[in-house]
Amino acid sequence: MPQPAVRLVRLRLVAYGELLTLQERWLQRLQAGPGTEAGALLLCEPAGPVYTAGLRGGLTSEETARLRALGAEVRATGRGGLATFHGPGQLLCHPVLDLRPLGLRLRTHVAALEACAVRLCELQGLPGARARPPPYTGVWLGVRCGRHITSHGLALNCSTDLTWFEHIVPCGLVGTGVTSLSKELQRHVTVDEVVPPFLEAFKETYKCTLITENSLN
Numbered sequence: 001m002p003q004p005a006v007r008l009v010r011l012r013l014v015a016y017g018e019l020l021t022l023q024e025r026w027l028q029r030l031q032a033g034p035g036t037e038a039g040a041l042l043l044c045e046p047a048g049p050v051y052t053a054g055l056r057g058g059l060t061s062e063e064t065a066r067l068r069a070l071g072a073e074v075r076a077t078g079r080g081g082l083a084t085f086h087g088p089g090q091l092l093c094h095p096v097l098d099l100r101p102l103g104l105r106l107r108t109h110v111a112a113l114e115a116c117a118v119r120l121c122e123l124q125g126l127p128g129a130r131a132r133p134p135p136y137t138g139v140w141l142g143v144r145c146g147r148h149i150t151s152h153g154l155a156l157n158c159s160t161d162l163t164w165f166e167h168i169v170p171c172g173l174v175g176t177g178v179t180s181l182s183k184e185l186q187r188h189v190t191v192d193e194v195v196p197p198f199l200e201a202f203k204e205t206y207k208c209t210l211i212t213e214n215s216l217n
Helices: 016-032 061-069 106-123 162-167 181-185 191-206
Strands: 005-014 039-046 050-053 073-076 084-086 090-097 141-146 149-157 209-212
Touching: 005 016, 005 191, 016 039, 016 073, 016 090, 016 149, 039 191, 061 073, 084 162, 090 106, 090 191, 106 141, 106 149, 106 191, 149 181, 191 209
Parallel strands: 005 039, 005 209, 050 073
Antiparallel strands: 039 090, 050 084, 090 149, 141 149
């Protein structure tokens, strides 16, 4: 039986808002024909610093003003979770998927995203990486799912300036640190370097094929 095909859309270095716009277009596409295609994997590196808040909030109006004064963009999003940071040196992965053709439920989708990140760490030479149980789920992972269709996803710090995280409590997890592949491997790791092994981990975990697509047709 052939594996489900997921469209791969790599935006490279773009504004965070551009990723959200394309995500919304894919959501509309999948909602218009539910169950007919598996969806798309959107990848990008944020062009500038942006703090995002999830459905549970995480940022007061005073905090928002303070973060904007640092030169960062601040956005409310429809994902789960609280506040986090996105910026240059980070790989953003937004799988916009109809879970039905993939044979997944929301819980197994979240577990699969975690497994992709753990597998990537292993491929990069970090065999000690492990997923943690709730409420510490993910690698800065925030997911939204409605009518079996997912959006948002995970962020992988490759060579991110981690000092941006010092201005918030990332994902509301007090006392937990933030790290990056560059910090753990003690060398500079670029987003371009980690994309190929991440794609291998994604195909392996989701049991799908990836078809490269430059833009939404």
